Amino acid sequence: MSTKTIEEKQYLVRFKADTKSHLTVLDHDICMTKCPDKICTIFCPAEVYKWEGLRMQVGYEGCHECGSCRIGCPYQNIKWEYPKGGHGIVFRLA
């Protein structure tokens, strides 16, 4: 079957997650008070970011390391590093 949801899509991908996040939301208050759209929760292609009412949950384990959140956050509120060598996403095909 061809996938229909982001969960199904993410299930196809191999991840070798580090124990430590390579993505850090610097100030959760900025998300809460200044960013009504929480736009990262929309454009992130892996649905890494989920707003939990008071803080931003960061599911770094499923990150594709594309860099969109670092560039697209309207408040430069995301610290973005590469995962430790050999960790993170492992593309097998394309």
Place this chain on the structure above:
Amino acid sequence: MSEKFDVIVVGAGPAGTSCAYTCAKNGLKVLQIERGEYPGSKNVMGGVLYRKQMEEIIPEFWKEAPLERPVIEQRFWMMDKESAVSFGYKGLEWGKEPYNNFTVLRAPFDQWFAKKGVEQGVLLINETVVLECLTENGKVVGVRTDRPDGDIYADVVVLADGVNSLLAKQLGYHKEFRPDEVALTVMEVINLPKDKINDRFNLEDNQGCTIEIFGDSTKGNLGTAFIYTNKDSINIGVGTTLSSMIKAKLKPYDLLDYLKTHPMVRPLIEGGESAEYLAHLIPEGGYHSVPKVAGNGVLLAGDAAQLVNAIHREGSNMAMASGTMAAETIIAAKERGDFSETSLNQYREKLYQSFIIKDLEKYKDAAHTFEHYPQYFKEYVPMLNRAANKFFTVDGTPKKEKQKEIMKSFTSERGTIRVLQDMYRAWKAVK
């Protein structure tokens, strides 16, 4: 690791490996550092690899490289909700040596290419992140990695670390990119039996087809979708500038599913089995976004230098050509024993005299124009579809009258002056 290298190449994509390969082939001591588990494990591309620039590095590479299909047909669709105006070119000569381009899957291809570099003497280290460039008196002298005792030194460091190029930003060679300078693209590899692909795309074994789709494929936003045929799978993807994605509040994977279920597209992938889902940024800022490419002891190549021609979907070829030019510059600099910015600026000159910067310059205003004036994708594509429908529907109206009606419908929708302005602006942006 206290030994010193002639060259450290950061990244094992097409730019980095082209550079490392050529340097090693010419006797230089080369260290190539890749952060992924293997070369290609972090790299994504829609899938078209051009023959010319690859052949200049490894002649007749098609005889041994893991390629999918030589592309013999390129189709373009201006797609609306339930229709598409299409044009294209199919030429059987592209299916024979020396070929024009190939579809590839990057993980196997990049591993193969990096292995060719290793055979030339490149020392390749995987699973290692370069955290920063080491500098002494304003000259880059090496890199700091995330390994214990991870400082390594070289005469010159080549940053081929891809679109995010954190290292060039650290050096102050470019600011953080704006959301309109990058395209966020997502794609799926969908497995489909070879004979189904051949039937649906009118191909024989070892013939490939590419389709670029504009208009409703991005819901009218600035971007494109693509369908590329592999041997027994299909790459299907869609991307828009990150700024368009933000403005339209699009979820990229929803857009991909919109494409996959579009009535014009669905029959091509029907029954397929998704095998992988991938997201990546493409540097599409073009000419104006190219950063400083040569400094004291350091060069930038490939995506890290923003070398992508989005209009012609060329990127990996520019990566390879720039990596080769970087290598040629380094070889000459080594002979001079001079790795200063003045010496390495030869690379900049090569780049700016080549097709790479000339092509980027040709389209320097294109992205900006189409981003700023959304009518091209939002309004003209549907208008074109309505016009084609009207023209080709046989309803007893004389053709001359039809032509008149079509012209009138164009100008009445947007106004004669605005249509002329739009045409002139588009022509100026791509002339």
